[in-house]
Amino acid sequence: xxxxxxxxxxxxxxxxVDALTLQVDAGEIFGFLGPNGAGKTTxxxxxxxxxxxxxxxxxxxxxxxxxxxxxxxxxxxxMPDTPQLYEALTGRQFVRMIADLYExxxxxxxxxxxxxLDQLELVDAADDQIKGYSYGMQKKILLISxxxxxxxILFLDxxxxxxxxxSARTVREILRxxxxxxxxVFMTTHILEIAERICDRVGIISNGQLIAVGTLSELQQxxxxxxxxxxxxxxxxxxxxxxxxxxxxxx
Numbered sequence: 733x734x735x736x737x738x739x740x741x742x743x744x745x746x747x748x749v750d751a752l753t754l755q756v757d758a759g760e761i762f763g764f765l766g767p768n769g770a771g772k773t774t775x776x777x778x779x780x781x782x783x784x785x786x787x788x789x790x791x792x793x794x795x796x797x798x799x800x801x802x803x804x805x806x807x808x809x810x811m812p813d814t815p816q817l818y819e820a821l822t823g824r825q826f827v828r829m830i831a832d833l834y835e836x837x838x839x840x841x842x843x844x845x846x847x848x849l850d851q852l853e854l855v856d857a858a859d860d861q862i863k864g865y866s867y868g869m870q871k872k873i874l875l876i877s878x879x880x881x882x883x884x885i886l887f888l889d890x891x892x893x894x895x896x897x898x899s900a901r902t903v904r905e906i907l908r909x910x911x912x913x914x915x916x917v918f919m920t921t922h923i924l925e926i927a928e929r930i931c932d933r934v935g936i937i938s939n940g941q942l943i944a945v946g947t948l949s950e951l952q953q954x955x956x957x958x959x960x961x962x963x964x965x966x967x968x969x970x971x972x973x974x975x976x977x978x979x980x981x982x983x
Contacts, residue, residue, distance in 0.1 A: 735790065736779070736789075737790075740788045741774055751788065752937075752940075753942070763927040763935070766936060776887050776918070779918070780887055781798070781801045781804065781805055792804045792807065792808060810878070811874055811875060815871055819861065820861060820863065822859050823849075823858045823862060827873065830878075830880065831881060844879070848875075848876040853899065866894075868894040884916065885918065886915060886918070887919075888917060893921075904930050934972065936976060936980065943980075948975075952975065
């Protein structure tokens with residue numbers, strides 16, 4: 733569903749993303765992890781057409797994001813870490829506007845919105861202006877606006893940051909349900925427990941380069957094999973956090 737081939741981005745002499753090649757399958761929740769400044773947001777911005785790559789290609793559902801941008805953007809949804817919303821609108825008005833842009837039939841949009849508002853506990857605030865929303869509420873109403881048009885690909889930058897534990901759990905359940913229906917999720921997070929719990933596979937980027945990719949068990953075995961060849965036999969490799977810290981120690 734998502735294919736990157738030698739995707740590269742320079743800012744002047746700084747290489748923010750270095751020849752990134754990666755494939756993500758339909759129905760997969762893929763965690764894209766890395767230290768601050770590793771190139772995660774730059775990669776998402778290139779994949780969603782917000783930033784033009786220096787070289788390389790990226791296709792979403794078979795559409796080249798540069799050459800077929802309208803077709804590609806029609807099948808994706810993007811949640812940035814900091815929501816940019818129309819604060820004069822109510823939450824319900826905002827969701828309706830996004831649904832209209834994606835040509836979702838009104839009755840379908842209303843039904844879908846009602847279910848999601850209830851799941852994310854925003855029914856009572858749906859008719860309040862967004863300018864009165866907390867950060868977590870803004871993220872939830874943005875996610876609802878994305879889910880209403882049933883995108884084939886979701887790009888989520890820190891989707892659970894700012895959410896209370898109940899809402900974070902609900903978001904994880906919704907994402908898993910959508911993936912079972914064929915949606916693909918490409919997400920970043922600094923909360924490695926969440927990535928370990930929800931992601932089918934993870935990729936770890938450091939200094940613009942993809943340094944590891946696989947399931948948790950695959951990454952654990954790879955690190956144990958490398959450890960067996962080194963003198964550092966006492967280091968524990970059990971959790972995703974252990975793997976992440978070991979791989980990015982020099983970042």
